[in-house]
Amino acid sequence: MGVLAVTITSCGSDPDKRCADRTTRQTLPSSECKKGGSGSYYYGGSSSKGKVDGGSFDKSAVDRGGFGCSAGSGGG
Known part of the structure; x- marks a missing residue:
């Protein structure tokens, strides 16, 4: 049961995110990514x-899917 819970959680997990300046790529406080920042x-x-480095400002470009997320997988 524990493995199943991890699999379900992993399938829906979002990629890691951090706040940064688009031009310099310097990390910024998370408050700078809120409206008006x-x-x-x-x-x-x-x-x-x-x-x-190594990621993207476009979330969909780094959507990782997670462990065990193939569309055809099922229990049986």
Whole structure:
């Protein structure tokens, strides 16, 4: 049962996100990604030395699906 719960949770999980400047890719406080702020959410990738890399500002570009999410899988 525990594995099933993990599988279901993983299928619906969103990619990691962090707030960053679109031009410089510098990480910013999350408050900067709220309405009126100067940042945008950066999805996936990693953060090193205060800059994001390896992901995208486009959430759909890094949609990872998760473990065990094939459309044809089912119990039986």
